[in-house]
Amino acid sequence: MNPQSNQFTSAMTADESAPAAPSEDIPELIIEAQKGWIPIHFGDLWRYRELLYFLTWRDVKIRYKQTVFGFLWAFIQPFLKMIVFSVIFGGLAQMDSEGFPYPIFVFAGLLPWQFFSESLSRSSNSVVGSSSLVTKVYFPRLVIPLGAVGGCLVDFAISFLVLVGLMAWYGIAPRVGILMVGPLVVLTVIASLGAGTLISALNVAYRDFRYVVPFMVQIWMFLTPVIYSVDIIPEDWQWLLMLNPMAGIVDGYRSAILGKPFDWSNIAISAAVALVLFFVGAVVFRRIERRFADII
Amino acid sequence: MPAPAIQVDNLSKLYHIGASEQYHTFREAIIEVASAPLRRLRNFGRASSSDSNIIWALKDATFAVQPGEVVGVIGRNGSGKSTLLKILSRITEPTEGRAHMRGRVGSLLEVGTGFHPELTGRENIYLSGAILGMKRTEINRKFDEIVDFSGVKKFIDTPVKRYSSGMKVRLGFAVAAHLDPEILLIDEVLAVGDAEFQNKCLGKMDDVAKSGRTVLFVSHNMGAITDLCPRALLLTRGSLQADGSTPDVVSEYLSVATPDGYVDLRHWKSERSGDGPMRIEAVEILDSKGARAGQIQAGEPIRFRLSVRGKSGAKCNLSVAIRDMMERIIYNPNTSDDKATVTLPAERAIVEVSLQENRLARGDYSASVWLGDAMNVTNDRVHHCLKFRIEDSSLGQTRSKGLVRTNGQWSVQRRGL
Numbered sequence: 001m002n003p004q005s006n007q008f009t010s011a012m013t014a015d016e017s018a019p020a021a022p023s024e025d026i027p028e029l030i031i032e033a034q035k036g037w038i039p040i041h042f043g044d045l046w047r048y049r050e051l052l053y054f055l056t057w058r059d060v061k062i063r064y065k066q067t068v069f070g071f072l073w074a075f076i077q078p079f080l081k082m083i084v085f086s087v088i089f090g091g092l093a094q095m096d097s098e099g100f101p102y103p104i105f106v107f108a109g110l111l112p113w114q115f116f117s118e119s120l121s122r123s124s125n126s127v128v129g130s131s132s133l134v135t136k137v138y139f140p141r142l143v144i145p146l147g148a149v150g151g152c153l154v155d156f157a158i159s160f161l162v163l164v165g166l167m168a169w170y171g172i173a174p175r176v177g178i179l180m181v182g183p184l185v186v187l188t189v190i191a192s193l194g195a196g197t198l199i200s201a202l203n204v205a206y207r208d209f210r211y212v213v214p215f216m217v218q219i220w221m222f223l224t225p226v227i228y229s230v231d232i233i234p235e236d237w238q239w240l241l242m243l244n245p246m247a248g249i250v251d252g253y254r255s256a257i258l259g260k261p262f263d264w265s266n267i268a269i270s271a272a273v274a275l276v277l278f279f280v281g282a283v284v285f286r287r288i289e290r291r292f293a294d295i296i
Numbered sequence: 297m298p299a300p301a302i303q304v305d306n307l308s309k310l311y312h313i314g315a316s317e318q319y320h321t322f323r324e325a326i327i328e329v330a331s332a333p334l335r336r337l338r339n340f341g342r343a344s345s346s347d348s349n350i351i352w353a354l355k356d357a358t359f360a361v362q363p364g365e366v367v368g369v370i371g372r373n374g375s376g377k378s379t380l381l382k383i384l385s386r387i388t389e390p391t392e393g394r395a396h397m398r399g400r401v402g403s404l405l406e407v408g409t410g411f412h413p414e415l416t417g418r419e420n421i422y423l424s425g426a427i428l429g430m431k432r433t434e435i436n437r438k439f440d441e442i443v444d445f446s447g448v449k450k451f452i453d454t455p456v457k458r459y460s461s462g463m464k465v466r467l468g469f470a471v472a473a474h475l476d477p478e479i480l481l482i483d484e485v486l487a488v489g490d491a492e493f494q495n496k497c498l499g500k501m502d503d504v505a506k507s508g509r510t511v512l513f514v515s516h517n518m519g520a521i522t523d524l525c526p527r528a529l530l531l532t533r534g535s536l537q538a539d540g541s542t543p544d545v546v547s548e549y550l551s552v553a554t555p556d557g558y559v560d561l562r563h564w565k566s567e568r569s570g571d572g573p574m575r576i577e578a579v580e581i582l583d584s585k586g587a588r589a590g591q592i593q594a595g596e597p598i599r600f601r602l603s604v605r606g607k608s609g610a611k612c613n614l615s616v617a618i619r620d621m622m623e624r625i626i627y628n629p630n631t632s633d634d635k636a637t638v639t640l641p642a643e644r645a646i647v648e649v650s651l652q653e654n655r656l657a658r659g660d661y662s663a664s665v666w667l668g669d670a671m672n673v674t675n676d677r678v679h680h681c682l683k684f685r686i687e688d689s690s691l692g693q694t695r696s697k698g699l700v701r702t703n704g705q706w707s708v709q710r711r712g713l
């Protein structure tokens with residue numbers, strides 16, 4: 001038995017002593033064709049929260065089981081990316097980094113971006129990849145992309161540790177702005193969930209969609225100020241860039257981490273777009289969801 | 297009478313078949329949006345039904361199941377049994393009609409749903425349990441029982457990819473068997489595993505049936521259905537053909553004797569497998585006088601005549617399986633055992649097999665035919681293509697309850713001290 005499964009078992013048995021859930025009244029359920037746009041059933045999602053936990057846990061576990069470096073990979077990967085980007089864009093291309101050391105400047109942007117792009121590519125295949133579940137058992141299908149995004153949160157958390165190390169290395173002391181990281185993380189998750197649910201559903205309905213996704217992610221990255229600074233765009237036109245929700249978010253992380261002033265109007269635009277994206281993703285997902293088992 | 301646990305009213309499900317309409321491509325969708333933006337938006341996410349083949353997998357099914365009732369669902373392949381369970385378990389939604397479920401629903405449509413090969417047996421029990429709707433505390437409580445039932449205790453911390461397929465089935469069934477919802481929907485999951493384990497599963501099913509839960513149980517195993525379910529539903533091409541006591545429904549399902557003892561298999565699709573170059577084109581059943589007959593007198597020789605098509609000079613093996621109403625094979629004459637491999641004399645040939653000794657008891661039977669090449673590779677197999685009845689016109693009633701008839705030689709002697 002490997003140590004990870006030990007850990008798993010003890011986690012499992014931890015609430016053995018907890019009392020069993022009180023039995024509810026006999027639930028009634030009416031099954032019929034639903035019409036129009038279907039709202040999200042939050043109660044149902046809540047009831048299946050343990051499944052969400054298990055799917056996330058499975059994703060993380062499988063991923064680390066399969067890569068050579070296992071858990072270490074999650075540390076190494078963002079670090080390597082930062083080095084490569086620093087050498088190419090900071091060193092060779094001499095990109096402006098608003099007066100900060102380029103490595104930490106780019107890492108502050110990579111942090112949310114990595115999470116977002118990983119979430120996108122993972123969730124895009126998540127539903128199609130779970131076809132044997134979708135056709136054999138009922139549960140709120142939203143759990144699947146949620147689980148995929150949840151799995152990425154673990155990597156995200158690890159990247160944060162790398163960030164702390166980098167800040168120490170460059171002697172950047174956190175300011176009050178660092179408190180904004182909390183709300184920004186929430187925003188990043190909202191944007192990722194929006195894009196993730198949207199794409200995972202479209203992937204079921206349109207089988208050629210998955211060829212578009214990697215390309216889309218690439219383009220999206222260039223439309224996001226990860227390797228460059230927002231300042232290269234004239235002040236009057238920045239709002240246009242902010243229609244990409246990740247643009248405002250990435251810039252927000254830089255302010256929070258590096259202590260440069262926040263551009264609240266930019267963040268507000270991006271936050272609004274992220275919320276819209278979240279809403280659209282959920283609605284489209286719900287719309288296509290009921291056909292999942294038939295067409296997958 | 298209490299409210300029914302399952303109330304189904306005019307439930308129907310329409311499927312679109314024809315691959316092109318099934319998966320839209322994104323490219324097509326873009327073109328469609330560009331050409332007719334409004335219409336497309338209105339129909340967004342709906343299957344477009346225009347010019348595609350449609351099939352009513354379930355049509356106007358209406359029935360009610362009382363709490364605690366155990367009901368079998370039978371029917372040919374493709375008759376809509378799984379579709380019914382999928383609708384009732386909310387995997388797919390009905391096209392028309394509605395169902396009203398009173399009680400928590402648990403469904404078992406496949407053994408080992410959600411198993412991941414990389415995870416250990418222990419981990420998979422939790423994963424599969426959660427997927428089937430069990431709470432973590434519930435799984436903790438039942439964990440040892442599940443492991444004991446599965447009989448794979450030694451391998452519980454081994455990744456499931458190292459399991460034999462039988463072990464996987466055992467573990468999967470063990471998890472599912474420990475679900476306890478008020479309503480349980482089970483689709484043909486017992487057809488796997490070895491005989492010993494199947495019996496164990498049936499035993500467990502029996503416990504479930506007696507525990508007062510409402511159960512819908514799909515199976516092709518008439519024996520199991522008859523044992524477990526007092527009541528049965530028969531589906532035929534999506535419609536509810538019969539609903540009543542299991543013996544009646546089962547005999548309705550199996551007894552429809554093929555009129556005049558002949559079937560043309562050239563365009564036959566149901567329960568057919570194998571796509572080799574050699575085909576069975578027709579099957580006939582002949583009585584002792586050589587006439588086609590759907591009914592045979594008990595004790596009279598039976599002859600099957602198979603029309604076979606293949607390359608002239610090709611060698612082939614044939615087999616006929618005669619099953620009773622419980623799906624038990626009674627006779628299974630085949631050319632391999634009889635050392636009678638056939639060489640086709642022409643492209644079309646007629647092969648006959650006669651059973652001189654017919655001990656079939658009175659009742660209804662079905663014949664399935666199989667055609668393979670010299671190496672016994674299946675070319676064509678058709679299940680249940682021919683139905684026939686054994687009649688017993690001897691005066692009075694036959695008292696034998698045996699599967700087959702036999703005449704005993706009885707004698708009596710004075711017993712010495």
Ligand SMILES: Nc1ncnc2c1ncn2[C@@H]1O[C@H](COP(=O)(O)OP(=O)(O)OP(=O)(O)O)[C@@H](O)[C@H]1O
Nearest residue numbers: 293294311312313353372373374375376377378379
């Ligand atoms: N997702 C789907 N898309 C299109 N057609 C489908 C789909 N699922 C089922 N069908 C069709 O619906 C019909 C009923 O299928 P169903 O699986 O309910 O049969 P069944 O009675 O369970 O058969 P079996 O005994 O083989 O399990 C079949 O003709 C099948 O081809």
Ligand SMILES: [Mg+2]
Nearest residue numbers: 377378379483
């Ligand atoms: Mg089926």
